[in-house]
Amino acid sequence: MKLNVNGSLHDIPETWQGETLLSTLRELLGLVGAKFGCGHGDCGACVVHVDGKAKRSCQMQVSDAFPAHIRTLEGLEGVGGGLHPVQRAWLDERVAQCGYCQAGQIMQAVALLEENPEPDKQSVVERMRSNLCRCGTQARIFKAIHRAASEMRGKS
Numbered sequence: 001m002k003l004n005v006n007g008s009l010h011d012i013p014e015t016w017q018g019e020t021l022l023s024t025l026r027e028l029l030g031l032v033g034a035k036f037g038c039g040h041g042d043c044g045a046c047v048v049h050v051d052g053k054a055k056r057s058c059q060m061q062v063s064d065a066f067p068a069h070i071r072t073l074e075g076l077e078g079v080g081g082g083l084h085p086v087q088r089a090w091l092d093e094r095v096a097q098c099g100y101c102q103a104g105q106i107m108q109a110v111a112l113l114e115e116n117p118e119p120d121k122q123s124v125v126e127r128m129r130s131n132l133c134r135c136g137t138q139a140r141i142f143k144a145i146h147r148a149a150s151e152m153r154g155k156s
């Protein structure tokens with residue numbers, strides 16, 4: 001089985017095919033952006049994109065991710081290369097504290113803005129509610145999403 005991750009095909013040995021997508025990304029492919037938080041689908045630290053949708057990779061067997069296109073934090077980039085506007089906004093708003101939840105937060109935010117380029121406050125709150133942050137960065141996350149949305153609309 002070949003898994004398409006960030007536009008590259010990776011051989012997944014048969015012995016791995018019962019593993020979660022999260023452990024495959026981290027332990028087999030060395031893509032450690034997505035984090036193991038709870039392992040139960042509750043925290044969102046493991047969010048990656050599966051065919052453009054935000055999914056909890058701890059809740060998915062890698063065999064169920066085939067033949068989808070997987071995108072991880074490592075695969076994000078802006079138009080013409082460099083940081084994605086959401087990543088830039090995260091830096092500009094100094095969102096991260098310990099950082100553990102942030103890859104999942106960013107991937108959730110990118111999926112939101114790809115689905116809805118102009119989300120209202122309620123949509124942002126509802127969407128991001130499922131991504132937990134024990135450091136209390138939510139207010140800065142909301143500001144960063146607003147900043148990134150404005151930038152992305154300005155460039156489209």
Ligand code: FES
Nearest residue numbers: 037038039044058
């Ligand atoms: S580690 Fe997947 S939801 Fe918490």
Ligand code: FES
Nearest residue numbers: 098099101133135
């Ligand atoms: S920045 Fe520490 S858990 Fe979110």
